[in-house]
Amino acid sequence: MTTIESTGDDRRRTSIELVRRFIDAINDSWNVVAMRELISEDFLFVIPFAPDWFPVRYEGRDKALAFMDSVRELMEPENLHDVHLDTLAGNPDEVIARYRSDTRMKSTKLPYRNDYIGRFTVRGNRLTLFAEYLDPTRFVIALGGRVDPPATWLVAEASS
Secondary structure, three states: OOOOOHHHHHHHHHHHHHHHHHHHHHHOOOOHHHHHHHEEEEEEEEOOOOOOOOOOEEEOHHHHHHHHHHHHHHEOOOOOEEEEEEEEOOEEEEEEEEEEEEEEEOOOOOEEEEEEEEEEEEEOOEEEEEEEEEOHHHHHHHOOOOOOOOOOOOOOOOOO
16 A cells, blocks of 8 residues: 655645636636636636637636637536546646536537546645537537538448
8 A cells, every 4th residue: 555645635625626716617607717716827728629610728817718708608508517637746736637528509509418538736825727618519519510420431230
């Protein structure tokens, strides 16, 4: 059994609590006032698996918060749930989050449900990075788009 020094445990708890507060702010209709208190001035928000036509990188607190504020116009409150948070074993300032959403797009009235992995970096009791990995297909369909398989796609039948 490995023993973690109390300072590591304290940093781990602090990092997890900071991310939990950030996710709570998202669930509070993207409360950018609360978020501002939690993120650093050099904060970076990235969505690596977003569709090609969707902006994926927001550098700096003001740009990231402006984008997050605009999300309220895109969808109903996000309703992130089934949230699981943990830190990397070797670095209590790196938090990995797993969560799900259940909301509706305002323009299409279609449901939007997705599964996510988030990576957060903490420095000086502030978030400096939020990278959100999601299924872009679900996002496109909720916006009213389509993702069709190529005509040559063959699905192998399950063997008995």
